Amino acid sequence: MPIVLYRVDERLIHGQVVVGWGNHLHPDRFVVVDDELATSVWEQELYTLALPVELEATFTTVVEAQRLLPQWRSSSARMIVLTRDLPSMRRLAERGALRGEQVNLGGIHYAPGRRSYLPYLYLNESEREDVQHLLDDGAAVSARDLPGNRRVDADQLLREDEHTP
Amino acid sequence: MSEVRPVRGILLAHAAMAEGITDAVHHITGAGPDVLVPLSNRGLSPKALVDEVRRHVQGPTILFTDLPSGSCGFAARLLARELPDLVVLSGVNLPVLLEFVMLRDLPLAELVPRLLARGRAALGCAPASLENNADRAVSGG
Numbered sequence: 618m619p620i621v622l623y624r625v626d627e628r629l630i631h632g633q634v635v636v637g638w639g640n641h642l643h644p645d646r647f648v649v650v651d652d653e654l655a656t657s658v659w660e661q662e663l664y665t666l667a668l669p670v671e672l673e674a675t676f677t678t679v680v681e682a683q684r685l686l687p688q689w690r691s692s693s694a695r696m697i698v699l700t701r702d703l704p705s706m707r708r709l710a711e712r713g714a715l716r717g718e719q720v721n722l723g724g725i726h727y728a729p730g731r732r733s734y735l736p737y738l739y740l741n742e743s744e745r746e747d748v749q750h751l752l753d754d755g756a757a758v759s760a761r762d763l764p765g766n767r768r769v770d771a772d773q774l775l776r777e778d779e780h781t782p
Numbered sequence: 783m784s785e786v787r788p789v790r791g792i793l794l795a796h797a798a799m800a801e802g803i804t805d806a807v808h809h810i811t812g813a814g815p816d817v818l819v820p821l822s823n824r825g826l827s828p829k830a831l832v833d834e835v836r837r838h839v840q841g842p843t844i845l846f847t848d849l850p851s852g853s854c855g856f857a858a859r860l861l862a863r864e865l866p867d868l869v870v871l872s873g874v875n876l877p878v879l880l881e882f883v884m885l886r887d888l889p890l891a892e893l894v895p896r897l898l899a900r901g902r903a904a905l906g907c908a909p910a911s912l913e914n915n916a917d918r919a920v921s922g923g
Binding site: 635668726737 | 849
């Protein structure tokens, strides 16, 4: 099980992920799956500035990540896979690629059109559908910003949403 | 002789750090709230954070951040590519900010090297003999 976390977080590689989850899961590598960042060398350099020397980061497109998933799973390196938005994670999960995997919603913040679910989780209608697709594709989706905090299952969030006028 | 406009400071940091350390600066120096503006990343998306910082940049500005990367450092360096009068200084500590308040009438080109030197010099330990190990620790030796 070398992929120790799949996480959606707009901030990608930052303190909560490197220190909070890093100390808990002891990854060797962060894998950022994002079509735009995969071709932006200067942004990649910014994201890796604060990484401890023993950790590495790689950046790849969604299509390439889907191709590499089996290889990552059989690797001896422990990896945290990050996307900065739900559509990228949804595409990664297509055709059951993340079936049975835990997908963590860790940081999607306020923007116009988004509704508050948790202090660190705001979703618009399209993103809500992305979460439902992830669930339909067999992923176990839950929200939690840090490993010591309460985990909230996504289907519970969506159910509560249905009951909200 | 041309008039030099004082440099404005913005401190961008995680959670309540900026507010706390800025309060200390104000307490020690009496500097007003326009000299150093505290901003937090709490609850803000990367785009919202960039927009919030941009709103406070006026003329020559130093944007102090806690970490070189992460959400604060990333937003700061994105803005530095866009705004020519903005300098990012990361790894901020209180001695750097006190020096900034004292010297902010200097042009950025003179001010920034002095702040970097001050911040680096302020890191120390007791017993001082342990400082000899610091270089080896960083280089992995």
